[in-house]
Amino acid sequence: MNEKTTAELEHLRGLIDGVDQQLLHLLRKRLDLVAQVGTVKHGAGLPIYAPQREAAMLAKRREEAKNMGIAPQLIEDILRRLMRESYLNEKDVGFKQVKKDLGSVVIVGGKGQLGGLFSQMLTLSGYQVELLDKDDWQQADSLFSNAGMVLVTVPIAITCELIREKLSQLPADCILADLTSIKTEPVNAMLEAHSGPVVGFHPMFGPDVGSLAKQVVVVCHGREPDKYQWLLEQIAIWGARIVEAEPERHDSAMQLVQAMRHFSTFVYGLNLCKEEADIDTLLQFSSPIYRLELAMVGRLFAQSPELYADIIFAQQDSQHAIGDYLDNYREALELLKRGDRDEFIKQFQTVAKWFGDFAPQFQRESRIMLQSVNDMKTN
Numbered sequence: 001m002n003e004k005t006t007a008e009l010e011h012l013r014g015l016i017d018g019v020d021q022q023l024l025h026l027l028r029k030r031l032d033l034v035a036q037v038g039t040v041k042h043g044a045g046l047p048i049y050a051p052q053r054e055a056a057m058l059a060k061r062r063e064e065a066k067n068m069g070i071a072p073q074l075i076e077d078i079l080r081r082l083m084r085e086s087y088l089n090e091k092d093v094g095f096k097q098v099k100k101d102l103g104s105v106v107i108v109g110g111k112g113q114l115g116g117l118f119s120q121m122l123t124l125s126g127y128q129v130e131l132l133d134k135d136d137w138q139q140a141d142s143l144f145s146n147a148g149m150v151l152v153t154v155p156i157a158i159t160c161e162l163i164r165e166k167l168s169q170l171p172a173d174c175i176l177a178d179l180t181s182i183k184t185e186p187v188n189a190m191l192e193a194h195s196g197p198v199v200g201f202h203p204m205f206g207p208d209v210g211s212l213a214k215q216v217v218v219v220c221h222g223r224e225p226d227k228y229q230w231l232l233e234q235i236a237i238w239g240a241r242i243v244e245a246e247p248e249r250h251d252s253a254m255q256l257v258q259a260m261r262h263f264s265t266f267v268y269g270l271n272l273c274k275e276e277a278d279i280d281t282l283l284q285f286s287s288p289i290y291r292l293e294l295a296m297v298g299r300l301f302a303q304s305p306e307l308y309a310d311i312i313f314a315q316q317d318s319q320h321a322i323g324d325y326l327d328n329y330r331e332a333l334e335l336l337k338r339g340d341r342d343e344f345i346k347q348f349q350t351v352a353k354w355f356g357d358f359a360p361q362f363q364r365e366s367r368i369m370l371q372s373v374n375d376m377k378t379n
């Protein structure tokens, strides 16, 4: 680079630094305003996530960006990231407590991952939370005697037995609820063990979400819904979307959404491990989609093997779905073995037709994810 180029670049980079610093000041200003919104919402008991406000704001800013010669997607990306920050900041102010006269909430398994998250959310909402973990059963009677709600969040494999053996003497008006990833058997066990209000939940997210804004919580009604309606409102205030489902319908969807998904991810990892693949080399040659795929597979193995074993093994019916998948894999492998490219293309087109409008929609969504994956690269 000659001296003139160096000087020009330095000058322009200095101006860019100045603009970025102005952006920082604007960000500070926006975060302060969002904190004030958080306080107002807390007082009024309004949900942290305001989808209509977001949609209207994004549409306006996109239009304004277009008029200024800025790509609308740029401002949308920036605002969505900023709103994620808002959910986190607004959460720290706390939430309105919907049910003031509940008594305490006893979380059985409360020192675990999901128990910890719900303990935090309930405490931020003003409830008195008591944790009852595996070594705390000597305090159970005194904790249960004041409980307005008992929330079960222990490993799946011991959930039903624990409910039947340890939760059959709760106060009659106490709500019995759970967070188990499968629903039919735990909800039945709760209905058998307790004659009062019963409700099953399945939070469709892990403990590392940061905020519940936009997350889905499946609810399976058990008994006396009017007694736990406040809890659904509380979860909505946390920003999550409640999806109602019969336990059987939930479990059958979970065979594909969880059991088969995690099983094929497990086999993918198992295969890489047995093939002794060199992850560093794979990453060097990886396209963004491969990096994303590897991240999705790798993150499974950073978590509890028991949790995933339980999700897969708790639903023995999943073996049929997994078996069908294996048959389809074998049939597709046959196409490859006999070099039947034409048939591959025919089947590809059949699947594309079956996906219909979802295929281009997923392509658009994944494009944004892939660009983020690429942005995160540092070399």
Ligand SMILES: NC(=O)c1ccc[n+]([C@@H]2O[C@H](COP(=O)([O-])OP(=O)(O)OC[C@H]3O[C@@H](n4cnc5c(N)ncnc54)[C@H](O)[C@@H]3O)[C@@H](O)[C@H]2O)c1
Binding pocket: 108, 109, 110, 111, 112, 113, 114, 115, 132, 133, 134, 135, 153, 154, 155, 156, 158, 159, 162, 179, 180, 181, 182, 202, 203, 204, 205, 206, 207, 304, 307
């Ligand atoms: N982790 C997730 O991503 C996730 C997501 C959705 C639902 N869930 C569900 O949440 C539940 C808990 O999962 P987790 O990931 O928090 O597991 P975890 O292992 O982190 O927590 C389980 C807790 O239960 C405690 N425990 C074990 N035996 C006990 C006993 N006899 N009495 C009282 N406590 C006992 C453990 O000490 C631990 O603190 C499971 O039913 C799971 O299906 C988990």
Ligand SMILES: O=C(O)C(=O)C[C@]1(C(=O)O)C=C[C@@H](O)C=C1
Binding pocket: 034, 037, 038, 048, 049, 050, 051, 053, 054, 082, 083, 086, 087, 090
């Ligand atoms: O306007 C609100 O209600 C806010 O909470 C602020 C804000 C934002 O960051 O702009 C954050 C979250 C909402 O979903 C919508 C907008």
